[in-house]
Amino acid sequence: MILADVMEELVAAVKPVPGVRRVFGYPPKTLVPPAAYVSYPEQVDYDATYGGGMDRMPRVPVTAVAAQVTDRTARDLASAWSDPTNPDSIKARLEAYPYTACDFVHVEAVSFQIETIADVPYLAAVFVCAVAGDGSA
Amino acid sequence: MPRVHSKLTNVTIDGDALTTHTNNSQVELSADTHDTTTFGKGSHVFDAGLKNGTATLSGFYDSTALTGPRAILAPLVGAPAVELIHQPEGTGSGKPQTKVDVLVTKYTETAAVADMVMWAVDLQFTDDVDLTAQSA
Numbered sequence A: 001m002i003l004a005d006v007m008e009e010l011v012a013a014v015k016p017v018p019g020v021r022r023v024f025g026y027p028p029k030t031l032v033p034p035a036a037y038v039s040y041p042e043q044v045d046y047d048a049t050y051g052g053g054m055d056r057m058p059r060v061p062v063t064a065v066a067a068q069v070t071d072r073t074a075r076d077l078a079s080a081w082s083d084p085t086n087p088d089s090i091k092a093r094l095e096a097y098p099y100t101a102c103d104f105v106h107v108e109a110v111s112f113q114i115e116t117i118a119d120v121p122y123l124a125a126v127f128v129c130a131v132a133g134d135g136s137a
Numbered sequence B: 001m002p003r004v005h006s007k008l009t010n011v012t013i014d015g016d017a018l019t020t021h022t023n024n025s026q027v028e029l030s031a032d033t034h035d036t037t038t039f040g041k042g043s044h045v046f047d048a049g050l051k052n053g054t055a056t057l058s059g060f061y062d063s064t065a066l067t068g069p070r071a072i073l074a075p076l077v078g079a080p081a082v083e084l085i086h087q088p089e090g091t092g093s094g095k096p097q098t099k100v101d102v103l104v105t106k107y108t109e110t111a112a113v114a115d116m117v118m119w120a121v122d123l124q125f126t127d128d129v130d131l132t133a134q135s136a
Helices: A003-015 A070-084 A088-097 B069-076
Strands: A022-024 A035-038 A056-069 A104-117 A120-134 B011-012 B024-037 B046-060 B083-088 B098-110 B117-131
Touching: A003 A022, A003 A035, A003 A056, A003 A088, A003 A120, A022 B069, A035 B024, A056 A070, A056 A088, A056 A104, A056 B117, A070 A088, A088 A104, A088 A120, B011 B069, B069 B117
Parallel strands: A022 A035
Antiparallel strands: A035 A056, A056 A120, A104 A120, B011 B083, B024 B046, B046 B117, B083 B098, B098 B117
């Protein structure tokens, strides 16, 4: 798996999600919510099988910044994005995308955090993805 | 180099490569023993008997229709013996190799909700094991 290719495909997976205005394939200097970005995995685990057959990225964060944390819109967006029964949720879109840079993406969890942009607190939904795909073989 | 990392291990069965689907393998060589203790001895005495062996392989399931582990191994359960080649240090002239005909006695697929689908296979050796090192 090539890290940049995986991150770009995660962008492509999230782009069609309603309410996400723009998606970045890296942590941007700033953004205008509602927007999302793909961050770097904690680590890449090499050689999960013999002969470099499989590598794993156990925790790749995809962050979607909704709205100011005190706005009702923030709650409504976070709810829609994290709803596993919604085919247009971020979880569903990330897992359904036809990846070529990896074998699969599994969204293991979502956490809700405060992200401060220009001194304004925004609600951010951080989706933690487990990614597996070809290694060096 | 006294120690070897397992990532270099190579495995084929019936001519099909399982290497990139496998993350664990165990080859076990054994032999019968015959108790030949006679009167006057203070401890048991044994003689070696017939040799035997088994192997187990396991790894991550792959859905590829023709070359995935299910496609390769499931049809071999209960089938006539096929050749297993196990190269613990990878391929290369002079490197160790275990070559033996095996019967596939069990193929298992495991799907735990919090993990990837896994496979495992049990192999019974039949006839002699060839431990000759790999040639050039």
